Amino acid sequence: MVYIKNWILIFCLCFFYEKAKAFWNPMIAHAGFLGQFNAGGIFHFDDNHSVELNMGSYEMDRRNFIQINFGYAYSPWLLKINKFAIEPFRFGPYALYALDNNNYFLQVPDRYVARNYYKQNGLHLALHFGAAVKYKENLRFILFTMILDDALVIMYNNPGERIDQTFISTGIILEWML
Amino acid sequence: MQKLVRLIITCLLIVIAIRCAPLRDSPYSSRLLRDERDLNNLNIAALSDIDADTKMNIAVFADSHQNYRDLRNTITHINRTPSIDFVANLGDFTNQGSNMEYDHFAKSYEEIRSPKFTVIGNHDALGAGLFLFDKMFGRYDYYFESSSHRFIFFNSNNWETPLKFQSLWLRDTVSASAKPVIIFSHISLVDPERFSNADGEIFKTVLSNPKVRLAVHGHNHTYRTYAVSSTWIVQAPRIEGFGWIMLEVQGNDLSVSLPKTGHREWYTLKTGF
Numbered sequence: 001m002v003y004i005k006n007w008i009l010i011f012c013l014c015f016f017y018e019k020a021k022a023f024w025n026p027m028i029a030h031a032g033f034l035g036q037f038n039a040g041g042i043f044h045f046d047d048n049h050s051v052e053l054n055m056g057s058y059e060m061d062r063r064n065f066i067q068i069n070f071g072y073a074y075s076p077w078l079l080k081i082n083k084f085a086i087e088p089f090r091f092g093p094y095a096l097y098a099l100d101n102n103n104y105f106l107q108v109p110d111r112y113v114a115r116n117y118y119k120q121n122g123l124h125l126a127l128h129f130g131a132a133v134k135y136k137e138n139l140r141f142i143l144f145t146m147i148l149d150d151a152l153v154i155m156y157n158n159p160g161e162r163i164d165q166t167f168i169s170t171g172i173i174l175e176w177m178l
Numbered sequence: 179m180q181k182l183v184r185l186i187i188t189c190l191l192i193v194i195a196i197r198c199a200p201l202r203d204s205p206y207s208s209r210l211l212r213d214e215r216d217l218n219n220l221n222i223a224a225l226s227d228i229d230a231d232t233k234m235n236i237a238v239f240a241d242s243h244q245n246y247r248d249l250r251n252t253i254t255h256i257n258r259t260p261s262i263d264f265v266a267n268l269g270d271f272t273n274q275g276s277n278m279e280y281d282h283f284a285k286s287y288e289e290i291r292s293p294k295f296t297v298i299g300n301h302d303a304l305g306a307g308l309f310l311f312d313k314m315f316g317r318y319d320y321y322f323e324s325s326s327h328r329f330i331f332f333n334s335n336n337w338e339t340p341l342k343f344q345s346l347w348l349r350d351t352v353s354a355s356a357k358p359v360i361i362f363s364h365i366s367l368v369d370p371e372r373f374s375n376a377d378g379e380i381f382k383t384v385l386s387n388p389k390v391r392l393a394v395h396g397h398n399h400t401y402r403t404y405a406v407s408s409t410w411i412v413q414a415p416r417i418e419g420f421g422w423i424m425l426e427v428q429g430n431d432l433s434v435s436l437p438k439t440g441h442r443e444w445y446t447l448k449t450g451f
Contacts, residue, residue: 035204058204061309067206098206103305111337113371121274121305124205148205150244150278158247166211166282169202 024053025140025175031056032169033096033126033146034069042175047078052094052173065100071128083136091129094146098122125149134177142173205276208309212281214288216316218331221264221293228263228324234427235261237292240268240364240396241416243301244279249286252422255437259424262292266331268396268414269299269364275307280314295322297331299364299396303338318342321351327391328355334363334395336372345377352387360427361393366413368406369397385409391447392432394425401436408448 024041031038035056044050052071057064071094075087098104104122108115130144151167203209228234237256242249249271256265267287272279280302287294298311298318311318318333330351336343352359365372367381384390386407393409399416401423412434415421419438426433430449435442 030201032201032203033205036207056204058207058209060206060208060306065206067204096205100206104206118301118304119273121276148278150205150273150276154244154246154282157244161246163282165200166202166278166285169200171201 025178027052027054027173027175029054029056029171029173031171031173033124033148034094034171035067038069038173040069042173048075049073050075058098060100060103065098067096067098069094069096071095071126073128075132085134085137087132087134089129090132090142090144091127094126094128096124096126127152128171138177140175140177142175143170144173145170203277205278206306207277208306208313210277210281210284210310210313212284212314214284214314217287217314218295218316218320221295222320222322225264225293225322229326231261232428233261234324234327234425235263236425236427237262237265237422238268238362238394238412238414238425239265239417239422240414241270241299241399241418242267242283243270243273243416243418245416245418246282246286248417248420249283250289252417252420253286253289255420256422257289257291259437262424265290265292265294266362266394267294267296268362268394269297270301270396271296271299272302272304272307275302275304275310277306277310280307280310284314295329295331295362297362297364298333298335298339300335300338303335308339308342319344319347319351323357326357328357328359330359330361332361332363334365334367334369334372336377343377345380349380349384352384352389355389357389358391359387359389360391363393363395365397366395366411367393368411382407385411388448392425392427403434403443403445410445410447 024043027040027042029038035058038054038056040054042050042052050073054069056067056069071092073090073092075090077088079086106120106122108117126146126148128144128146132140132142134140147168151163154161154163202211239252271283296315302311321328321330332348333339333342373381390409393411396414398413401415402413404411414423421438424435430447432445432447433442
């Protein structure tokens with residue numbers, strides 16, 4: 001529970017602290033691996049580099065839980081066509097962290113005999129790639145596909161295995177450009 | 179013209195991204211993409227007469243984890259093997275008990291043509307695994323009977339599922355049986371790390387019960403046979419590298435064969451019941 005409060009505090013500081021507020025654009029998402037429903041912010045360093053911090057919800061046994069996600073995106077190209085600004089390809093790493101410390105952990109719980117009895121299961125790393133379209137300078141859609149760390153391990157260990165329907169997900173983000 | 183080409187490429191990339199994968203849920207959730215539900219009960223209902231001939235053939239595999247290629251090869255081989263009465267999956271078919279792993283395993287599992295039964299492994303119970311198992315396979319502890327035996331599938335993951343671990347259920351289900359019993363579990367009932375307490379005593383009582391003819395488990399990844407209180411215990415190897423076993427029970431004779439090596443061993447089951 002302490003962990004959850006800390007994370008929520010950090011999250012709030014990022015978006016509601018006056019100075020930070022000036023840089024973060026709010027976003028909502030229906031975002032696959034990032035959570036069924038998701039909200040947060042995107043910070044643009046420039047036209048090519050941005051970071052995303054958001055919270056997503058997921059359901060376990062009819063109860064809702066929160067995960068926190070942090071990612072970086074690099075967009076090498078920007079095409080401007082009339083009212084549209086298009087990033088045909090953007091990609092980068094993502095980190096997903098479950099705030100539910102009962103079912104997910106970074107360090108193996110004490111009841112197990114050894115600290116390495118299990119690999120941590122609370123943190124996932126992922127790669128995302130996709131495209132973005134900005135409309136009239138204030139609305140931006142991002143469509144992405146995300147591949148989890150598990151998928152890369154499975155592809156390495158099982159050459160030729162088709163994992164696209166289980167270990168890869170798509171997602172949609174809507175961003176308001178302030 | 180150049181702008182138009184770029185626009186078309188962008189549209190194509192967006193379409194590819196959408197087509198590339200479904201919009202699935204968080205890896206932490208207990209939602210499944212596939213619609214298989216309550217598989218163990220469905221297979222019990224579909225079970226034909228195991229004792230139609232005098233010999234009982236049970237294919238056993240365990241600990242497939244994320245070795246999907248070996249799992250598929252093993253299932254192909256099991257499907258080509260004639261006269262299998264049922265297939266027992268002794269758990270650990272995931273690494274982290276995630277929804278993706280359950281979905282991906284189910285794709286191959288559904289290819290098994292014989293009736294098939296799964297017991298939950300310790301890895302399958304991590305994260306949302308306990309809820310996912312309940313959805314996809316049904317109860318954690320269950321049994322079914324042929325005219326000659328009671329087959330018990332028991333959740334032996336005491337550390338991972340403390341609230342669902344029922345050592346007394348196993349003892350009572352064995353005691354209540356009017357037939358000889360074969361027990362399937364993921365972790366050995368005589369695991370010294372896990373069952374050195376009161377549960378260990380209960381399991382000793384279970385294994386010394388004259389009704390229990392055979393116990394089969396996985397978890398340790400290597401093939402091994404040993405006896406406790408005159409009950410033969412078979413430890414199934416992990417599936418990696420085509421490691422599955424065939425148990426053939428005829429009267430009091432048990433034959434264990436490893437298709438990987440062609441190795442076969444014979445044992446005499448206890449006849450106290």
